[in-house]
Amino acid sequence: MILKSKENIYAFDSSTIDLCLNVFWWAKFRKAKGGIKLHTLYDVNTQIPAFLHITPANVHDVKAMDELVYETGAHYIFDRAYLDYTRLYKIERCSAYFVVRAKSNTKFRRMYSNKVDKLTGIRCDQIGKLSGFYTSQEYPEKLRRVKYYDKESNRTFIFLTNNMKVTAEEVALLYKKRWQVELFFKWVKQHLKIKSFWGTSENAVKIQIYCAISAYCLVSIVADKLKLERSTYEILQVLGISLLDKTPINELFMNIDYSNVKELDYNQLSLSLF
Known part of the structure; x- marks a missing residue:
């Protein structure tokens, strides 16, 4: 079975933004350090976030899974920080x-194995x-265990996974x-300048982050609609x-010389976004 482009694929993860606890008193993290977490469900096909949840940095990653609404037939990808079998079983019950x-300490009882081609990097494919x-009580159904060797990173x-149809x-x-x-996360932190906040309240910080993410989504939509390469x-x-240019947006990108587009300074980029 080959994954089709129409099948929704989501990657879920979080990123921490450090804050000064003396200024952002509400952003609890460590004893002398503050911070917030951006919990993001990223749509791999459209290249834009489908869901964003902001919490203080001391909130465990796995708790953000409770905010998700799972789509039937969609694929959700998690790192091992989200290995919570009760929450994963919820995905199974939603037919996703x-x-x-x-x-490394996961206790798994093999029932049978599928044949694998070790030249592809797959070491075992077990049910x-x-x-x-x-x-076993938190997740009573069958699971699939795939062991993979990545030659590039050694x-x-x-x-x-609960998907028994796709190949290993x-x-x-x-x-x-x-x-x-x-x-x-890397792109947002580097180019949308959300490390410097204009307000110190929780609401002010959230508004600025939502504005930054909205700017990212709008730019992605423009690129998709206008087929900009x-x-x-x-x-x-x-x-x-x-x-301040009154040129229609579809014409704006036809006459631009990208070789003359220079790096915007911090204040100019910030003003253009917020």
Whole structure:
């Protein structure tokens, strides 16, 4: 079975933004350090966030899963920080699929194995159940355990999934798509300047972050609708320096010389976004 482009694939992860606890008193993190977490459900197909949840940094990642509404037939990709079997079983009951990286101490009882081609990096493809006393009650159904060796990083990964139809190689490829949400966090922090806030209250910080994410989504929509073969940041630069230009947006990108688009300074980029 080959994954079709119409199948929704989501990567869920969080990123921490450090804050000064003396200024942002509500953002509890450590004893002398504050921070917030951006819990993001990233749509891999459309390249935009489908869901965003902001919490103080001391909130555990796995608790944000309670805010998700799962789509039937969609795939959800998690790192091992989200290995909570009660919450994963909720995905199973919603007739959706998940791929999560297993921990080294995961107790798994193999029932049978599928044949694998070790030249693809797959070391084993097993069907079985969790054998731990509590975990077997939290997730009573069958699970699939895939062990994969990544030659590029010289690392071995073990994945758990409830999808019995895709190939073992596709399970590994699905997990690789999780990296896109990491790139999204990196892009947002580098180019949308949300490390410096104009207000100190919780509401002010959330508004600024939502504005930044909205700017990202709008730029992505413009790129998709106009079929622009340019990076999101290049499009953002053009829009930032053309705010007072009355040229229709579809013509704006036809006559622009991208080689002359320079890095905007901090104040200009901030004003163009907020």
